[in-house]
Amino acid sequence: MKISILFFGMARDLVDNSSLEIKLPSKSTVASFKEFLSNEFPELQKMSSYAVAINQNYATDETLIQENDIIAIIPPVSGG
Structure with a gap:
């Protein structure tokens, strides 16, 4: 399937x-x-963690990916 x-x-x-x-x-x-x-x-392993969003909704490791989904890789952010 394509994503x-x-x-x-x-x-x-x-x-x-x-x-x-x-x-x-x-x-x-x-x-x-x-x-x-x-x-x-392999360079992504330099990030301590990252969030995954599918079609603009955060996803868990158990979430199934569907054909034509748009998956965002979101690194940790900090604010002050």
Whole structure:
């Protein structure tokens, strides 16, 4: 299945791209997607953690990814 990935902040810098389209196996979860990202973009491991949003909603590791989903990789943010 085809999905779009949007990278923000430090994630964008680490993969040197702001967006990509990729293919994943059907019935992929956020956890398996994170494993894919770690293998494809080892530089992402420099982030201590990151959030994943699917179609503008935060997702858990168990969330199933669907065809044509837009997945955002959101690094940790701090404020003051």
